[in-house]
Amino acid sequence: MGIEDIPSTHPRAQSLNMRHALIQGVKDGIVADSGLIAHGRGEAFDYLIGERTNKFAEDAIEAAAALLFLAKKPIISVNGNTAILCPKEMTEFSNSTGIPLEVNLFYRTGSRIENIAKIFHSLGSKYLLGTDERQQVELDGFDSYRRIVDKRGIYQADVVVVPLEDGDRTENLVRMGKKVVTIDLNPLSRTSIAASITVVDNIIRFFPLLQEKYHSLDKERAEQVIDNYDNKVILRKSLETIASLWKEELDKKYSMFHS
Amino acid sequence: MGIEDIPSTHPRAQSLNMRHALIQGVKDGIVADSGLIAHGRGEAFDYLIGERTNKFAEDAIEAAAALLFLAKKPIISVNGNTAILCPKEMTEFSNSTGIPLEVNLFYRTGSRIENIAKIFHSLGSKYLLGTDERQQVELDGFDSYRRIVDKRGIYQADVVVVPLEDGDRTENLVRMGKKVVTIDLNPLSRTSIAASITVVDNIIRFFPLLQEKYHSLDKERAEQVIDNYDNKVILRKSLETIASLWKEELDKKYSMFHS
Numbered sequence: 065m066g067i068e069d070i071p072s073t074h075p076r077a078q079s080l081n082m083r084h085a086l087i088q089g090v091k092d093g094i095v096a097d098s099g100l101i102a103h104g105r106g107e108a109f110d111y112l113i114g115e116r117t118n119k120f121a122e123d124a125i126e127a128a129a130a131l132l133f134l135a136k137k138p139i140i141s142v143n144g145n146t147a148i149l150c151p152k153e154m155t156e157f158s159n160s161t162g163i164p165l166e167v168n169l170f171y172r173t174g175s176r177i178e179n180i181a182k183i184f185h186s187l188g189s190k191y192l193l194g195t196d197e198r199q200q201v202e203l204d205g206f207d208s209y210r211r212i213v214d215k216r217g218i219y220q221a222d223v224v225v226v227p228l229e230d231g232d233r234t235e236n237l238v239r240m241g242k243k244v245v246t247i248d249l250n251p252l253s254r255t256s257i258a259a260s261i262t263v264v265d266n267i268i269r270f271f272p273l274l275q276e277k278y279h280s281l282d283k284e285r286a287e288q289v290i291d292n293y294d295n296k297v298i299l300r301k302s303l304e305t306i307a308s309l310w311k312e313e314l315d316k317k318y319s320m321f322h323s
Numbered sequence: 324m325g326i327e328d329i330p331s332t333h334p335r336a337q338s339l340n341m342r343h344a345l346i347q348g349v350k351d352g353i354v355a356d357s358g359l360i361a362h363g364r365g366e367a368f369d370y371l372i373g374e375r376t377n378k379f380a381e382d383a384i385e386a387a388a389a390l391l392f393l394a395k396k397p398i399i400s401v402n403g404n405t406a407i408l409c410p411k412e413m414t415e416f417s418n419s420t421g422i423p424l425e426v427n428l429f430y431r432t433g434s435r436i437e438n439i440a441k442i443f444h445s446l447g448s449k450y451l452l453g454t455d456e457r458q459q460v461e462l463d464g465f466d467s468y469r470r471i472v473d474k475r476g477i478y479q480a481d482v483v484v485v486p487l488e489d490g491d492r493t494e495n496l497v498r499m500g501k502k503v504v505t506i507d508l509n510p511l512s513r514t515s516i517a518a519s520i521t522v523v524d525n526i527i528r529f530f531p532l533l534q535e536k537y538h539s540l541d542k543e544r545a546e547q548v549i550d551n552y553d554n555k556v557i558l559r560k561s562l563e564t565i566a567s568l569w570k571e572e573l574d575k576k577y578s579m580f581h582s
Contacts, residue, residue: 083360086360090356097359101342101346102363104364104367107360108365111511310565310566311562
């Protein structure tokens with residue numbers, strides 16, 4: 065079956081459509097080749113958490129909403145994969161909260177930045193940083209192009225949301241004293257371990273729920289959520305859930321196939 | 324760090340080099356875009372089994388060697404990813420055993436077949452099928468181009484080795500009465516569940532060990548191995564191993580990061 069012929073009733077339709085969109089994104093100069101490999105890793109881990117927002121993720125998303133609610137200078141980092149997978153949801157969240165988005169790329173080229181910015185602008189994004197060369201500064205301690213940041217954004221931020229991230233960056237940002245929220249489907253990645261809040265969930269499910277949680281908070285409730293949050297507990301729960309889903313799934317598949 | 328600058332001492336050097344080679348393989352018309360996503364899924368699952376050949380995989384590889392040893396018409400399927408990841412090892416095994424390789428592609432184009440065949444011919448591959456249109460026949464029950472097979476190869480084979488596979492094909496081949504050996508890093512994939520022998524291991528570790536096991540067999544020993552082999556037991560062991568590695572890894576990473 066060609067990828068263009070996927071009926072919407074196909075049990076894997078959403079997953080196949082995401083693949084298709086990302087492959088097209090490579091051809092359009094938005095997604096890096098290695099973004100496809102990264103997406104594959106994400107697919108595998110999403111499968112392991114049952115392709116749903118589990119309780120451990122919901123709790124982390126609530127904490128992320130609270131941290132952003134209380135932050136003085138929050139920022140959300142954007143790359144090629146996010147620009148394909150959930151640009152509308154990111155724009156809605158950014159526009160409704162005033163929290164800016166910043167294009168920040170590992171495989172940085174001028175045309176990729178431009179292509180990504182175009183997507184967000186066409187969706188009506190009001191607060192998009194990382195596209196104006198005059199605002200660029202470089203962070204210390206980074207080997208990659210990730211070091212080039214916007215001085216109004218990641219540079220001075222106290223809270224940084226880094227979806228689909230490389231481990232080096234998260235560790236560096238934390239070392240600089242910033243709080244980092246990551247959305248990473250692998251609960252054992254360096255990013256997941258280093259982050260202040262780790263949302264083990266698919267980014268396409270993350271932003272709609274973040275939006276909902278954020279707008280239902282007030283200052284007192286947000287402080288309470290942060291006080292009660294322990295990322296280590298959340299990561300452990302994610303691992304326990306994966307281990308138990310894993311066994312369930314095997315039993316189910318076996319009985320289907322060998323009946 | 325650019326992917327070209329990976330020092331061989333880098334702890335992820337092999338993994339990063341494979342990524343690099345596959346991305347180049349896309350540019351060279353050998354690997355399908357979706358092959359990169361599939362590789363990413365493989366990376367995630369390889370990580371979960373500790374990036375090594377575990378006992379459950381070694382047992383399955385021994386059984387695969389025995390099945391091939393006893394087969395009347397064995398065949399090994401080749402695609403773009405295998406042509407990049409382990410063409411030398413596949414050629415060595417094929418040449419030393421007389422078991423042919425057959426190019427069989429999901430995203431089939433004449434130029435991809437040609438580019439893949441070129442790689443194997445340049446390595447001295449003596450038994451390469453799937454490139455001669457006059458030998459093509461179509462199998463029933465396949466929606467994809469996988470249905471186009473070589474009548475001297477997959478068509479009449481009793482044992483088919485399908486590395487890095489789509490689930491549809493494996494199920495169909497089994498339904499046709501063929502024995503299928505798969506090398507699949509996801510022990511819960513449809514392919515893994517449907518196959519006669521499932522090697523949960525990275526293909527780059529598979530062929531050297533298959534070579535070694537095959538050449539140490541005789542008929543009596545091969546029959547004994549097959550008699551004692553239970554794929555369901557092997558899959559369960561792989562799952563148990565993953566679950567326990569999973570917990571170990573978390574404890575290790577946490578103590579490193581929070582010391």
